[in-house]
Structure formats: C-alpha cells, structure tokens
Amino acid sequence: MSAPVDERISDEIEALEAILLDDVVIKKVDGIPKIIETVVHPSTGDDVDQQYVCVTLEVKLTPKYPEDSPDVALRNPRGLDDETLATINSQITKRLKECAGQSIVFELIELIRENLTESNLPSGQCVICLYGFVEGDIFIKTKCYHYFHSHCLASHLIAGEKYYQEELDKLPNWQQVQAPPYKQTCPVCRCHVSCDVEALKRAPHPVESTTAPPFSLTAELKALQKHMAALLARQIARGGVVGMGDTGPPPLTITTASDNEDEATNGATCSTAPPPKPPAARPAVKDSSSERDSAPGSPQARAPYKGPYRGFNRRGKPGRRPRGAPR
The missing domain is CATH 3.30.40.10 (Zinc/RING finger domain, C3HC4 (zinc finger))
Incomplete structure (x- = not known):
C-alpha cells in the first residue's frame, strides 16, 4: 500500500498539468510522484518557428519536499552555450535557497523561460562553415x-x-x-x-x-609551422613517416598466374643485362628416392597448375551434413 502524498505536492502537480497540459511528464513510483520533467521554450507568443532555443528541466522530488529543496538538472540544451547554462544554473540555485519550504517547480519553469527569451538566438558556431551566428545572419x-x-x-x-x-x-x-x-x-x-x-x-x-579579414601568416602560425616541421623531421629519422617521397618497399599486391607470365615475358624482352649466375650448389649425397621423384613423369616433375581457381568442392558426400542443416 502506497504512502499518502503530501497535499501541497498534489496541488502543485494538478496546477502544472492544468497549465502545461501534455508538456509536463510526472514519473511516479508506487503512486508517489518522484520526477517532474518538462521542455521549456522561450516566450514567442503563438509563433513556434521563432523559438530557437530550448532545454529540458528535470526536477527530482526529495522525500521531504517541499521542506527540502529538490534536485534540479537541465538536460538536452539546444542552441545554448555553456556560459548561458551556467548563468541559468546559478539563478536556479539562488532561487531554491530563497524559496525553501515552498512549492518551487513552476517558479523554476518561469525563471528558465525568461532566460531563454533573452537568449533566443543560437549560440556557438555553424558546424558547416564554423562561423558564429550574428545579427543579420539568415x-x-x-x-x-x-x-x-x-x-x-x-x-x-x-x-x-x-x-x-x-x-x-x-x-x-x-x-x-x-x-x-x-x-x-x-x-x-x-x-x-x-x-x-x-x-x-x-x-x-x-x-x-x-x-572576416583576409588570411595572413601570423607569428603564431609561423611558430606552429616550425614546430610541425621539427616533428616531421623526428618521425623521418625514426622511420615512422609514410607519405610523399617514401622510399620504402612497395605495398603488397595480389597478382594472378597470367600477370606473372606477362611480367616474366616483359622482363625477358626488355632486359639487356645478362641473367645473374646461380649460386654454387653444395655437394650432396645422391639419394635414390630423390632421383626417382625428379624423374620425368613423376608428380614432383609436373608443371605447376596455372588455371583459374575454382574454389572448394562443395558437392554433397555420403554422411556429410549439408550447409545450414541443424546439427
């Protein structure tokens, strides 16, 4: 069985629901209101398109509210910079101290709405051009x-x-x-x-x-360029630079048998230097098995297969589970 709700809290919630209608959300636990949440917009009359900023007010009611101040948080700010949010939070803290022991939620909503009306212009930068919003911008x-x-x-x-x-x-x-x-x-x-x-x-x-003034190479940019050049030289000395002028090995490439044949043919026709002499072979003990393996017609003497790769043989075999079948 849920505990009785303070009459002052019930009256405050009824007033909020009557004024804000569907714009306020009351979250309850075992029938007791715990959190009051609403999105606050600036006052622009009936012109919703002129509301450029907003913020969500979340009020957590403490067990001894309204004698004790509730926990207040601003969530999901839109069009507000950190300085404006800090100003609103400081005013909320001050108002909570002044109105201790009273129902405070509606006053907090009005306080935030006044600040949003004064700051009804997006702050910060346009993420596309990185320029700020000033008077005269569309x-x-x-x-x-x-x-x-x-x-x-x-x-x-x-x-x-x-x-x-x-x-x-x-x-x-x-x-x-x-x-x-x-x-x-x-x-x-x-x-x-x-x-x-x-x-x-x-x-x-x-x-x-x-x-904006035209770009000019300032002393600060020159110092930054010098610093970056020193970092680049250090990376080159340590062998950690990959980019223009890189003399390292070429990247790994995937070739086919026909590519290898073409490369060998081109090398034979275009090269003018004599082929290098093979290294002298070490004397080895004759082995009848090795001679037998290297004899004409043996599997080891066959030419390597250079045809197209046809993948694995996936034909069904007796006793083999088909792909996708249950185990």
Missing part, C-alpha cells in the same frame, strides 16, 4: 533543434545529393533499382529533414564570412 532551425546558416545548409545538401548520385552510378543496374532514394539529413544528428534547397541557396552568405 539561419534555419531543424526539427531536431540544430542550427545552420541557410546558405551553408543548402551547400551541404547539394553536395550530399551529388555524392549519393556518384556512388549510386557505380553500382550495377539491379542494385540501382533497389537502392533507396536520397534523403536529406541533419549534418549533426542525421535525423531526416525536409528543406527547400533552392530557397535556402538564395540566402546570403554568413556575415562573418564576408567581413
């Missing part, structure tokens, strides 16, 4: 809450479709028919996205890409 938010400059995402999707088509053309016709069609995916999490590539392509380039 960017897009995917369903998985990842952000890219519109022009960058268009270039990425066009290149991805081109690569897919090139790989598809290498397949035989029967595999091309069975291959699935190309699907647009998020560059970060590979989730399926649906974008109008032509509309994205018409967007301007990122602002920072047009205003």
Whole structure:
C-alpha cells in the first residue's frame, strides 16, 4: 500500500498539468510522484518557428519536499552555450535557497523561460562553415533543434545529393533499382529533414564570412609551422613517416598466374643485362628416392597448375551434413 502524498505536492502537480497540459511528464513510483520533467521554450507568443532555443528541466522530488529543496538538472540544451547554462544554473540555485519550504517547480519553469527569451538566438558556431551566428545572419532551425546558416545548409545538401548520385552510378543496374532514394539529413544528428534547397541557396552568405579579414601568416602560425616541421623531421629519422617521397618497399599486391607470365615475358624482352649466375650448389649425397621423384613423369616433375581457381568442392558426400542443416 502506497504512502499518502503530501497535499501541497498534489496541488502543485494538478496546477502544472492544468497549465502545461501534455508538456509536463510526472514519473511516479508506487503512486508517489518522484520526477517532474518538462521542455521549456522561450516566450514567442503563438509563433513556434521563432523559438530557437530550448532545454529540458528535470526536477527530482526529495522525500521531504517541499521542506527540502529538490534536485534540479537541465538536460538536452539546444542552441545554448555553456556560459548561458551556467548563468541559468546559478539563478536556479539562488532561487531554491530563497524559496525553501515552498512549492518551487513552476517558479523554476518561469525563471528558465525568461532566460531563454533573452537568449533566443543560437549560440556557438555553424558546424558547416564554423562561423558564429550574428545579427543579420539568415539561419534555419531543424526539427531536431540544430542550427545552420541557410546558405551553408543548402551547400551541404547539394553536395550530399551529388555524392549519393556518384556512388549510386557505380553500382550495377539491379542494385540501382533497389537502392533507396536520397534523403536529406541533419549534418549533426542525421535525423531526416525536409528543406527547400533552392530557397535556402538564395540566402546570403554568413556575415562573418564576408567581413572576416583576409588570411595572413601570423607569428603564431609561423611558430606552429616550425614546430610541425621539427616533428616531421623526428618521425623521418625514426622511420615512422609514410607519405610523399617514401622510399620504402612497395605495398603488397595480389597478382594472378597470367600477370606473372606477362611480367616474366616483359622482363625477358626488355632486359639487356645478362641473367645473374646461380649460386654454387653444395655437394650432396645422391639419394635414390630423390632421383626417382625428379624423374620425368613423376608428380614432383609436373608443371605447376596455372588455371583459374575454382574454389572448394562443395558437392554433397555420403554422411556429410549439408550447409545450414541443424546439427
């Protein structure tokens, strides 16, 4: 039989469910609420497309809640950098101390929503061009809450479709028919996205890409080049470099009998130097068995087989279990 639930907790949960409806999840153990979870978005009215950031608030109710403060954690932040998350966490800690002994979950939701409304612009960098998001940039938010400059995402999707088509053309016709069609995916999490590539392509380039100063070889880059050159020289001295100018042995290649014959023929026709003399053989004791084996017509004297390799003989034999049959 489950223990009775504190009336203050029941009232708080009822209020949260009435306000947030399906946006709040109450996890219970033996009928007792243990975890309250909800995804918090910035306040943008009814325009959901303008919500560029979000975070999941997880509140674990302690056994003596609300007298004791609950355990609060922010999960799955989208569009928020570490500095913004640290600011929100510090404000949550302060609010928990100020409201000890009171129901605090809804106040925490409002606190986070205020911060998200002020930071309703994706922070960090576009993973395609590695430039940040600044005022004047035209960017897009995917369903998985990842952000890219519109022009960058268009270039990425066009290149991805081109690569897919090139790989598809290498397949035989029967595999091309069975291959699935190309699907647009998020560059970060590979989730399926649906974008109008032509509309994205018409967007301007990122602002920072047009205003960035031209590249110049600074003293820091020169020092880095010198350091990397020293590392390369050390690796060459230790014999651990494989790349351009490598004078080591050629890589192992697989040849056939016909290739060996062609190589021998080419070597015989193109070579002008006399063949090397074989080393002097050691005197050996004659053996009747060795003479018999090397006699014409013996198996050892037969020429090696140079025909095509036909694999193992897999014909069924009496008493042999067929492949795939139960033991």
